[in-house]
Amino acid sequence: MRLDKFLKISRLIKRRTLAKEACDNGKVTINEKLGKASDKVEVGDILSINFANREIKVKVISSGLDLVNPKPEDLYERLN
Structure with a gap:
């Protein structure tokens, strides 16, 4: 799943356009690398949002692809 879409459906960021802007401005990292909105999110990835x-x-x-109306706690585990 795309990074911007994951951020939206997981409710970490409210709208997909805001998620895309955050990625474009370098505020999101995926596995310690700068994340682009089109990057693929896999199970086990560590996301950091500044x-x-x-x-x-x-x-x-x-x-979240196999879930209907997923809840945030079903998609990620908070590390801090």
């Missing part, structure tokens, strides 16, 4: 006043680090536990 907001203005805090950083969120999560581990992907499900891609």
Whole structure:
């Protein structure tokens, strides 16, 4: 699944356009590398999102493709 779409359906970022902008501005890393909106998210990846006043680090536990209306706790595990 695309990184920007994963951020939206996991509710880490509210809208897909905001997720794309965050990726374009270098605020999202995937496995310690800068993430582009089109990067593929796999199970086991570590995502780090740098907001203005805090950083969120999560581990992907499900891609969400096989779930109908997934809940955030079904998609990722928060690391900090």
